[in-house]
Amino acid sequence: MPDRKGRYIDMVKKIFAIMLLAVLAGMPAFAAEMYDYNSAEFKDNASQFMCMCGCGQDHFECNMDGCGLNDSFKTEILEMMNDGMTQDEIKNHYTGMYGEVILTAPEKKGFSLTAWITPFAALGAAGAGVTLLVRRWVNKSRLNTDHFEDSEPKDKESELEEEILKAMVDEERKKYY
Structure with missing residues (x-):
């Protein structure tokens, strides 16, 4: 069995x-x-x-x-x-x-990685360069303006002349505008 x-x-x-x-x-x-x-x-x-x-x-x-x-x-x-x-x-x-x-997009390795990175790196470097250039211009114009304002003392007579000139300019604007 x-x-x-x-x-x-x-x-x-x-x-x-x-x-x-x-x-x-x-x-x-x-x-x-x-x-x-x-x-x-x-x-x-x-x-x-x-x-x-x-x-x-x-x-x-x-x-x-x-x-x-x-x-x-x-x-x-x-x-x-x-x-x-x-x-x-x-x-x-x-x-x-x-x-x-x-390929529709370059591979993200080897030399092809340069095709991905270079445009952004160039754009960033150009942006940084423009920013530095504008800051230099602004600082230079501030120095020139501060130097000009400090070198010319204002007296009451020159202030009065400025007010008269502003009033004349405002009157002329009202005539034409």
């Missing part, structure tokens, strides 16, 4: 193992997601490359009539995605083929 029970358990284990293998063998078919032109992953992949037809748009947004490059490029990307290639692998494939010219 124990021998029969042991065979029964062995048979159940074998059936369970076969069923488990069948399920595991079918998992890649279920796990492989099929992408289409409307999927977000496809948009991310296609929009990282510039269209080479001269429209200035990325491959996802290119809508130029007769752009045969865009249709074949989109088809290639979709095939690569459905074959299981990652976004980085697709990017490396096309940058190896066309160079960094095909």
Whole structure:
């Protein structure tokens, strides 16, 4: 009797193992997601490359009539995605083929990092230079004005002349305005 029970358990284990293998063998078919032109992953992949037809748009947004490059490029990307290639692998494939010219944005490493940093650094340096120049001009004009005011003592006569001149200017303004 124990021998029969042991065979029964062995048979159940074998059936369970076969069923488990069948399920595991079918998992890649279920796990492989099929992408289409409307999927977000496809948009991310296609929009990282510039269209080479001269429209200035990325491959996802290119809508130029007769752009045969865009249709074949989109088809290639979709095939690569459905074959299981990652976004980085697709990017490396096309940058190896066309160079960094095909990318919509330069990579943030190596020499390409200069393309990201240089405009902001130049703008910051120019802003700092203009600020220093304006401060120097303001300080220089203050020194000149202070020196001029200190060197010329004001007396009652000059103050009276200034008031008369201001009154005359105000009268003339009233006539024309």
